[in-house]
Amino acid sequence: MIEVSRLTKRYGDKTAVDDLSFTVEPGMVTGFLGPNGAGKSTTMRMIVGLDVPTSGSATVNGRPYAAHRAPLREVGTLLEARAVHTSRSASNHLLALAATHGISKSRVAEVIELVGLRDVAGKRAGGFSLGMGQRLGIASALLGDPATVMLDEPVNGLDPEGIRWVRDLLRGLAAEGRTVFVSSHLMSEMAVTADHLIVVGRGKLLADMSMSEFIDANSSATVRLRTPRAAELRDLLAGDGVTVTGQAADTLEVTGLGAAEIGERALRAGIALHELTPAQASLEEAFMAMTGDSVEYHGATTHEIPATERGAA
Amino acid sequence: MTATTLTPEPVVRAPLTVRGDGPTQARAVVSEFVKMRSLRSTSLTMLAAVLGMAGLGLLISAITNNNFDRMPPDEIAHFDAIGRSLGGVNIAQLAIGVLGVLLVTGEYGTGMIRSTFAAIPTRLPVLWAKAGLYAVSTFVIMLPSAFVAFLGGQRLLGVHGTTLSAPNALRAVFGTALYLMVIGVLAVAIGFIVRRTAGGIAALFGLLLVLPGIGNLLPVSWQTSVLPYLPSNAGGALYTIQPDPGTLAPWTGFAVLCVWAAVGIVAAAVVLKRRDV
Numbered sequence: 001m002i003e004v005s006r007l008t009k010r011y012g013d014k015t016a017v018d019d020l021s022f023t024v025e026p027g028m029v030t031g032f033l034g035p036n037g038a039g040k041s042t043t044m045r046m047i048v049g050l051d052v053p054t055s056g057s058a059t060v061n062g063r064p065y066a067a068h069r070a071p072l073r074e075v076g077t078l079l080e081a082r083a084v085h086t087s088r089s090a091s092n093h094l095l096a097l098a099a100t101h102g103i104s105k106s107r108v109a110e111v112i113e114l115v116g117l118r119d120v121a122g123k124r125a126g127g128f129s130l131g132m133g134q135r136l137g138i139a140s141a142l143l144g145d146p147a148t149v150m151l152d153e154p155v156n157g158l159d160p161e162g163i164r165w166v167r168d169l170l171r172g173l174a175a176e177g178r179t180v181f182v183s184s185h186l187m188s189e190m191a192v193t194a195d196h197l198i199v200v201g202r203g204k205l206l207a208d209m210s211m212s213e214f215i216d217a218n219s220s221a222t223v224r225l226r227t228p229r230a231a232e233l234r235d236l237l238a239g240d241g242v243t244v245t246g247q248a249a250d251t252l253e254v255t256g257l258g259a260a261e262i263g264e265r266a267l268r269a270g271i272a273l274h275e276l277t278p279a280q281a282s283l284e285e286a287f288m289a290m291t292g293d294s295v296e297y298h299g300a301t302t303h304e305i306p307a308t309e310r311g312a313a
Numbered sequence: 314m315t316a317t318t319l320t321p322e323p324v325v326r327a328p329l330t331v332r333g334d335g336p337t338q339a340r341a342v343v344s345e346f347v348k349m350r351s352l353r354s355t356s357l358t359m360l361a362a363v364l365g366m367a368g369l370g371l372l373i374s375a376i377t378n379n380n381f382d383r384m385p386p387d388e389i390a391h392f393d394a395i396g397r398s399l400g401g402v403n404i405a406q407l408a409i410g411v412l413g414v415l416l417v418t419g420e421y422g423t424g425m426i427r428s429t430f431a432a433i434p435t436r437l438p439v440l441w442a443k444a445g446l447y448a449v450s451t452f453v454i455m456l457p458s459a460f461v462a463f464l465g466g467q468r469l470l471g472v473h474g475t476t477l478s479a480p481n482a483l484r485a486v487f488g489t490a491l492y493l494m495v496i497g498v499l500a501v502a503i504g505f506i507v508r509r510t511a512g513g514i515a516a517l518f519g520l521l522l523v524l525p526g527i528g529n530l531l532p533v534s535w536q537t538s539v540l541p542y543l544p545s546n547a548g549g550a551l552y553t554i555q556p557d558p559g560t561l562a563p564w565t566g567f568a569v570l571c572v573w574a575a576v577g578i579v580a581a582a583v584v585l586k587r588r589d590v
């Protein structure tokens with residue numbers, strides 16, 4: 001379990017993480033979402049003690065990371081920027097990390113096998129593709145068989161097969177009861193991986209809720225309907241807070257009214273419906289709607305932006 | 314890279330109850346040893362240090378013997394056979410200094426340092442391990458190199474050579490290895506303080522080579538109170554047979570060099586605890 005409490009990080013007058021509080025529970029995949037520069041990586045670095053918070057605190061399994069007797073066995077971390085010496089082979093990198101905790105060579109071989117790097121384990125990590133580098137980072141994270149796994153942008157640079165593998169891996173780790181905390185700026189990836197979402201924008205917490213709650217809270221559901229008397233029905237439904245748009249001559253998309261209410265009104269007017277489909281907005285749309293605000297907010301309050309750019313924004 | 318190479322195995326189910334010990338100072342040393350050994354730059358730079366110390370010493374001795382009669386009478390009168398054979402120390406310290414800085418800044422430059430400190434979040438054991446391991450490695454490798462330079466050098470000097478039983482000969486040979494060892498520690502400390510390769514190497518050799526040169530421009534009264542205490546001058550007293558006037562006594566000078574290294578290590582420890590990685 002990861003607990004973050006009123007965490008704040010300031011660099012000079014720039015606030016990278018702003019009074020952030022959340023809890024990451026075991027047994028599920030928690031997605032940590034936000035646009036680039038939202039403070040995700042900084043937050044993760046503070047959780048493992050690489051960066052010291054300006055104020056607030058972060059604990060893992062009840063203690064600060066550095067206070068654990070065997071940190072790598074508590075939390076396995078993949079940090080976004082590569083954290084590997086480019087001139088060292090993958091297996092020597094892992095052996096050096098393993099040596100700090102007395103982890104056996106057989107465990108090193110096991111994680112190399114697990115991430116599929118066996119054939120290149122003796123090669124310089126500097127020659128690795130981005131995807132292979134990510135696999136090596138994941139191998140490092142799993143080395144101590146930790147109860148908590150924290151991965152920063154793990155699918156970055158992976159091919160579709162690799163993305164699918166990470167997804168299965170994360171779900172598997174969560175199913176084993178581990179705490180899985182994974183950051184991404186890709187909503188589409190989180191939609192199929194995460195059970196719970198923590199959304200940040202400009203260092204502030206924007207949402208902390210389950211995936212389905214997130215979608216409900218951040219989108220107005222659209223209802224698609226088909227009827228031969230589309231024009232008549234459009235007049236009947238239009239009103240305060242209701243938007244009706246027509247795609248084709250016999251198709252309408254209604255926002256602001258539930259499917260049940262639409263059906264009732266059509267029945268009272270004697271209009272036949274050939275289709276009545278509630279369609280949820282995609283996660284991507286919900287994400288854009290939410291973080292779009294935080295980006296605008298930033299633009300309006302940042303004084304460094306020249307007047308011409310501000311006018312354009 | 315073919316796709317089959319990267320085909321992952323299914324997730325290995327591991328029990329969550331597996332718990333073991335964490336980092337200790339000894340484990341930090343083992344980890345640093347694995348790291349040091351697994352970089353080609355380590356062995357290449359160490360080889361350069363050995364060649365500088367032993368190879369250059371032998372070369373200088375051979376050339377000296379061939380040209381002995383053509384040397385100015387003044388130089389012949391003050392001929393220092395011991396110092397001549399150990400002349401490679403100046404080249405060896407370049408290699409030892411560069412490698413000491415690189416062992417640290419190489420980690421900062423590549424991002425490896427984040428993995429290192431994620432594994433050992435208390436950080437200081439990493440500093441002790443790197444400095445201690447590098448000190449021991451340097452001494453263990455440079456002592457035989459200094460012996461080769463001395464014994465081989467004396468033989469190549471022929472009739473102009475001396476023996477290990479000559480006054481101060483043993484002190485000079487051991488002193489060469491001890492000097493390089495402490496320079497190595499100073500280099501590691503500067504690496505942690507500066508964190509960048511170019512800046513770290515510049516800072517180290519600014520301290521060792523440039524500062525004494527600038528010191529010579531000071532008023533003479535200042536020179537005598539400053540120059541002997543600079544790290545390379547102070548430490549050099551230990552392996553120098555015919556010191557310049559004003560040079561510290563051999564072991565006093567070495568103690569002063571050790572103080573420089575200790576101050577460097579303490580400064581490195583302070584910034585290491587305070588700064589973000």
